[in-house]
Amino acid sequence: MTNRHQIENCLGAFNQDYRHFIRQTPLWKLPGKALGVACAEVWLKLEHLQTGGSFKARGMLNRLLSNPIPPSGVIVASGGNAGIATAAAAKELGVHCEVFVPEVSSPAKRARLAALGSRVVVTGAAYADALQACLARQQETGALLxxxxxxxxxxxxxxxxxxxxxxxxxxxxxxLVSVGGGGLIGGVASWFEQRSRVVALEPELAPTLFKAREAGEPVDVAISGIAADSLGAKRIGSMAWDATQAHVRDALLLSDESIRAAQLWLWNELKLAVEPAAALPLAALHSGRYVPRTDEKVCLIICGANLDPASLV
Known part of the structure; x- marks a missing residue:
């Protein structure tokens, strides 16, 4: 399982050679009242300002830097953000990139992938279908997965x-952390461990961690809803499962309506243009699914901004 020593070494490597690529994104501290929340402070980690428009750039660059890359380059299946991050990292390193995305992926994300020079293959109704096609292609080409x-x-x-x-x-x-396949919460929980309360947030229509906890192990779930393009994994990842079992007590579900309302609030009130997956932390506060203490400092991970701006009206 990922540990704090590995995370420290990774950030050190980023800061030494890739500060132009992996940005130290702002941490915006606001009084709780500024967001309509009865707590001392709300911190917004503005990771949507990261290279590629999401936190994914960190993990994808680390994957490429940690492994030899064959002449066939790299390959990934993604709802969009991981593909964009892999494509951006591949462009930074000067290697070929092939990205498999499902039909549910947004046109904005596909356009961004093409602009980064990757080969884009649209296949299957959901992320799991794109992943199977990607794995078959990887066996043919030998690309780094x-x-x-x-x-x-x-x-x-x-x-x-x-x-x-x-x-x-x-x-x-x-x-407060949005969960799809669990790469983000797995990394966050592995750093904070028990020192801060890490809260998992999922849409009601994409409850991979919630259903795994009900079953006592990762299970396949049906995925749909407003955030399916970025929180569209049908099963929680095995590594995220281990990390969350060790360090995450709370797994909460949110309605699409509350997620959409929070997304629009972030735009209308703070001028933060973010995708639905990034709005779950605020939705948890505004809907009352997570109720902080009055003296609490709550950090919201604003994880991605790969959206069509026209969707914010």
């Missing part, structure tokens, strides 16, 4: 964002 969420280098890279939060602001009382 970058998994969207279930590789140790990916979790370690994601954990560097949590380390940055502590460097920038100290330890928050709670960290």
């Amino acid at each position: 970058t998994h969207a969420y279930d590789q140790p280098e990916v979790l370690t890279g994601a954990g560097t964002m949590a380390l940055e939060i502590e460097q920038q602001g100290g330890l928050p009382d709670a960290v």
Whole structure:
């Protein structure tokens, strides 16, 4: 399982040679009242400003730097963000990239992939279908496989964002994290461990971790809803499962309506243009699914911004 020593070494490598690529994204501290929340402070980790528009750049670059890359390059299946991050990292390193995306992926994300010079293959109704096609293609070409969420280098890279939060602001009382396949929460939980309360958030229509906890192990679930293009894994990753079992007590579900309302609030009130997956932490506060103490400092991971701006009206 990813550990804090690995995360520290990864961030050190980023800061030494790739500060132009992996950005130290801002930590915006606001009084709780500024967001309509009855707590001392709300911290917004603005990871949607990361290279490629999401936290995924950290894990994907770490995966590529940690392994030899064959002449056929790299290959990934993604709802969009992991593909964009892999394509950006491949362009940075000057290697070929092939990305398999499902039909549910947004046109905005596909356009971004093409602009980064990757070969884009649209196949299957959901992420799991694109993944199967990607794995078959990888067997043909021998390209380095970058998994969207279930590789140790990916979790370690994601954990560097949590380390940055502590460097920038100290330890928050709670960290609210959106969950799809679990790469982000796996990395965040591996850094904070029990020192901050890490809370897993999922859409009601994409409850991979919630259903795994009901079953006592990772299971396949039906995926749909407003955030399916980025939180569209049908099963929680095995590494995220281990990390969350060790370090995450709470797994909460949110309605699509509350997620959409939070997304629009972030745009209308703070001018943050983010995708639905990035709005789950605020939705948890506004809907009352997570109720902080009045003296609490709560950190919201604003994880991605690959959206069509026209969707914010």
